[in-house]
Amino acid sequence: xxxxxxxxxxxxxxxxxxxxxxxxxxxxxxxxxxxxxxxxxxxxxxxxxxxxxxxxxxxxxxxxxxxxxxxxxxxxxxxxxxxxxxxxxxxxxxxxxxxxxxxxxxxxxxxxxxxxxxxxxxxxxxxxxxxxxxxxxxxxxxxxxxxxxxxxxxxxxxxxxxxxxxxxxxxxxxxxxxxxxxxxxxxxxxxxxxxxxxxxxxxxxxxxxxxxxxxxxxxxxxxxxxxxxxxxxxxxxxxxxxxxxxxxxxxxxxxxxxxxxxxxxxxxxxxxxxxxxxxxxxxxxxxxxxxxxxxxxxxxxxxxxxxxxxxxxxxxxxxxxxxxxx
Amino acid sequence: xxxxxxxxxxxxxxxxxxxxxxxxxxxxxxxxxxxxxxxxxxxxxxxxxxxxxxxxxxxxxxxxxxxxxxxxxxxxxxxxxxxxxxxxxxxxxxxxxxxxxxxxxxxxxxxxxxxxxxxxxxxxxxxxxxxxxxxxxxxxxxxxxxxxxxxxxxxxxxxxxxxxxxxxxxxxxxxxxxxxxxxxxxxxxxxxxxxxxxxxxxxxxxxxxxxxxxxxxxxxxxxxxxxxxxxxxxxxxxxxxxxxxxxxxxxxxxxxxxxxxxxxxxxxxxxxxxxxxxxxxxxxxxxxxxxxxxxxxxxxxxxxxxxxxxxxxxxxxxxxxxxxxxxxxxxxxxxxxxxxxxxxxxxxxxxxxxxxxxxxxxxxxxxxxxxxxxxxxxxxxxxxxxxxxxxxxxxxxxxxxxxxxxxxxxxxxxxxxxxxxxxxxxxxxxxxxxxxxxxxxxxxxxxxxxxxxxxxxxxxxxxxxxxxxxxxxxxxxxxx
Numbered sequence: 032x033x034x035x036x037x038x039x040x041x042x043x044x045x046x047x048x049x050x051x052x053x054x055x056x057x058x059x060x061x062x063x064x065x066x067x068x069x070x071x072x073x074x075x076x077x078x079x080x081x082x083x084x085x086x087x088x089x090x091x092x093x094x095x096x097x098x099x100x101x102x103x104x105x106x107x108x109x110x111x112x113x114x115x116x117x118x119x120x121x122x123x124x125x126x127x128x129x130x131x132x133x134x135x136x137x138x139x140x141x142x143x144x145x146x147x148x149x150x151x152x153x154x155x156x157x158x159x160x161x162x163x164x165x166x167x168x169x170x171x172x173x174x175x176x177x178x179x180x181x182x183x184x185x186x187x188x189x190x191x192x193x194x195x196x197x198x199x200x201x202x203x204x205x206x207x208x209x210x211x212x213x214x215x216x217x218x219x220x221x222x223x224x225x226x227x228x229x230x231x232x233x234x235x236x237x238x239x240x241x242x243x244x245x246x247x248x249x250x251x252x253x254x255x256x257x258x259x260x261x262x263x264x265x266x267x268x269x270x271x272x273x274x275x276x277x278x279x280x281x282x283x284x285x286x287x288x289x290x291x292x293x294x295x296x297x298x299x300x301x302x303x304x305x306x307x308x309x310x311x312x313x314x315x316x317x318x319x320x321x322x323x324x325x326x327x328x329x330x331x332x333x334x335x336x337x338x339x340x341x342x343x344x345x346x347x348x349x350x351x352x353x354x355x356x357x
Numbered sequence: 358x359x360x361x362x363x364x365x366x367x368x369x370x371x372x373x374x375x376x377x378x379x380x381x382x383x384x385x386x387x388x389x390x391x392x393x394x395x396x397x398x399x400x401x402x403x404x405x406x407x408x409x410x411x412x413x414x415x416x417x418x419x420x421x422x423x424x425x426x427x428x429x430x431x432x433x434x435x436x437x438x439x440x441x442x443x444x445x446x447x448x449x450x451x452x453x454x455x456x457x458x459x460x461x462x463x464x465x466x467x468x469x470x471x472x473x474x475x476x477x478x479x480x481x482x483x484x485x486x487x488x489x490x491x492x493x494x495x496x497x498x499x500x501x502x503x504x505x506x507x508x509x510x511x512x513x514x515x516x517x518x519x520x521x522x523x524x525x526x527x528x529x530x531x532x533x534x535x536x537x538x539x540x541x542x543x544x545x546x547x548x549x550x551x552x553x554x555x556x557x558x559x560x561x562x563x564x565x566x567x568x569x570x571x572x573x574x575x576x577x578x579x580x581x582x583x584x585x586x587x588x589x590x591x592x593x594x595x596x597x598x599x600x601x602x603x604x605x606x607x608x609x610x611x612x613x614x615x616x617x618x619x620x621x622x623x624x625x626x627x628x629x630x631x632x633x634x635x636x637x638x639x640x641x642x643x644x645x646x647x648x649x650x651x652x653x654x655x656x657x658x659x660x661x662x663x664x665x666x667x668x669x670x671x672x673x674x675x676x677x678x679x680x681x682x683x684x685x686x687x688x689x690x691x692x693x694x695x696x697x698x699x700x701x702x703x704x705x706x707x708x709x710x711x712x713x714x715x716x717x718x719x720x721x722x723x724x725x726x727x728x729x730x731x732x733x734x735x736x737x738x739x740x741x742x743x744x745x746x747x748x749x750x751x752x753x754x755x756x757x758x759x760x761x762x763x764x765x766x767x768x769x770x771x772x773x774x775x776x777x778x779x780x781x782x783x784x785x786x787x788x789x790x791x792x793x794x795x796x797x798x799x800x801x802x803x804x805x806x807x808x809x810x811x812x813x814x815x816x817x818x819x820x821x822x823x824x825x826x827x828x829x830x831x832x833x834x835x836x837x
Contacts, residue, residue, distance in 0.1 A: 145530065152534050152555040162540040166423040190416045190425050194477065194489040197371065201470045201493055204378060205500030208463035209511065289375045296371055300360055309364045310417035
């Protein structure tokens with residue numbers, strides 16, 4: 032018992048596992064989502080204990096916050112489709128579709144196999160752990176930033192990061208193009224009290240999100256985490272009906288979606304030449320270029336995530352008009 | 358500012374996608390322009406590869422393993438070329454096939470993002486980068502699947518997305534295992550690594566993920582519905598090109614990290630044989646034309662895996678060529694066939710195989726295209742499919758794997774049988790009396806699929822130059 036945190040770690044690990052089991056086994060979808068959110072928060076804590084604060088921030092902001100909101104929105108829609116929307120909260124249990132036992136057992140066997148393999152690989156892996164650490168440390172002075180994770184994401188392997196932003200762009204295009212003949216639930220709304228809550232929290236969220244972005248060059252943080260936090264602003268605006276998407280806003284929204292990807296890719300190409308490769312930022316400008324890219328990518332991520340939460344492309348339909356009656 | 362064609366091959370379609378999304382009114386022309394520009398870029402890259410054997414660009418000036426390099430050799434340029442040319446012709450086909458304004462606007466950004474992802478895969482030398490690229494492909498492909506907007510398509514698209522994401526996650530987990538063992542993610546690291554149990558486990562995870570994405574029996578469950586319910590150009594892209602990206606990664610990985618065991622190789626072959634037989638039976642039973650064509654994709658994927666089923670490094674150094682030829686042949690012929698099937702459906706108004714001969718409209722040119730594509734898929738000479746099948750069987754015979762030869766023969770006979778069902782519908786045994794509008798079903802839109810089908814046949818005559826081209830830069834030797 033040398034490490035005072037050992038007991039805490041053990042508790043945390045068992046709690047994470049117990050929450051995972053509970054999330055999978057609980058019958059009500061709403062309870063399942065809530066458990067999943069708690070599971071995500073504790074996982075974020077586990078990442079902190081594993082000395083991976085960047086992953087912890089991402090897990091908390093994206094894996095838990097945005098994903099939880101998307102899941103709840105979907106549940107709202109499902110309740111609307113099945114006619115359970117207006118029911119009393121206590122009664123409106125949305126049962127999960129039962130999964131056949133053979134499927135469960137096959138899944139369990141496969142997951143067990145993978146876990147076993149992971150454990151074996153962990154114990155077989157060299158203890159010192161080869162990795163990028165030495166290489167990253169050597170290359171840090173030329174990266175333009177002082178936080179190694181940011182250096183890897185936005186300089187050494189910025190091609191991967193660009194493509195991850197493209198993934199998000201593909202997601203929002205795919206969501207927008209789905210034919211909107213489907214029935215749609217009235218947008219969920221916050222009540223009276225929540226307006227005050229929104230007013231109080233919005234500035235704080237903006238500050239936290241911007242801080243995460245700004246700090247990213249020297250400490251954990253960065254575009255993805257910051258974008259997810261700022262997306263919460265969009266979510267609150269949508270929920271409090273301070274902003275109602277309209278067909279006329281589509282053009283602007285499209286620009287906002289592609290802003291990060293476009294500028295990132297354009298900078299990558301424009302720095303090439305004079306003996307430099309694509310993505311090779313000149314050392315004296317590396318910091319400002321990385322900050323510019325991160326800032327614009329953050330805006331795109333925030334807008335995209337908020338749009339994904341809203342779901343449909345705002346098109347002129349009769350339904351649109353009825354939305355203001357609540 | 359001078360930028361190599363190798364980088365542009367990824368960036369041109371990316372910028373095209375952005376432009377087509379931001380300016381939806383001009384999406385068609387922007388998209389078509391971007392595909393044309395991509396073709397030009399690939400042509401430039403092919404010239405460089407012809408001159409130098411291989412082209413390598415370290416992005417950001419950071420050499421692997423810290424950074425990521427793009428690398429082009431004969432095989433990757435062949436894949437790029439197939440995607441670009443098939444893509445261009447499918448794009449021309451899409452001009453006519455997509456009538457709905459919404460479909461016209463959204464087809465182009467999704468298809469160009471798809472092209473970005475596929476080109477990225479063919480130029481990648483890093484397994485984490487490959488993961489990101491297959492995610493780009495997956496989302497764009499799901500978008501294209503549901504483009505038709507029918508309820509069946511949305512359901513099939515959702516199933517496709519689940520399968521695709523599960524496959525990508527398995528692949529990612531394998532990537533994590535590799536990083537844990539080797540501390541690097543580039544291909545050179547994989548080649549240099551000592552084979553070990555943990556690395557084999559990593560390879561197994563990645564391979565299962567890829568098999569799910571490429572729809573090898575019995576992981577093919579998502580494919581028929583997804584490919585049959587999409588719009589014709591989307592089906593052509595999904596069936597002709599998208600499944601090839603995962604196949605290509607499989608081809609590369611299994612040569613850099615050889616499958617450790619004869620039993621595993623036999624298992625791959627057995628799954629391939631299962632796909633050939635099961636897909637054949639399902640194609641014989643299919644009631645709709647597009648479903649039949651989709652099941653034929655399942656059998657063709659199985660056939661390509663039969664080509665892999667030759668153990669050891671020696672087996673692979675020979676059999677990858679047969680696999681590559683079959684991949685190219687299927688890409689060209691299947692996209693032609695799906696476009697033709699879409700044309701037939703457009704003209705006749707339905708695609709029920711049993712009622713094809715009862716229509717008074719006769720889309721002769723589309724039917725001719727379908728038959729030409731079928732010739733290549735069945736593997737009749739002189740088509741490219743014939744050359745691929747021939748080298749598959751030649752290799753299997755040389756290695757003494759007579760059972761795989763038998764499976765290939767049975768699969769060929771089955772494909773003759775199920776395509777004959779369609780041909781019988783094209784012929785008219787006087788079941789339809791009265792005025793025949795023989796020339797009604799022709800349109801300018803038939804040109805794109807017809808060109809593809811003619812290419813599928815005539816490329817077989819160019820098999821020798823194609824073979825020597827894909828060996829350029831010797832894909833499976835030592836990386837620099």
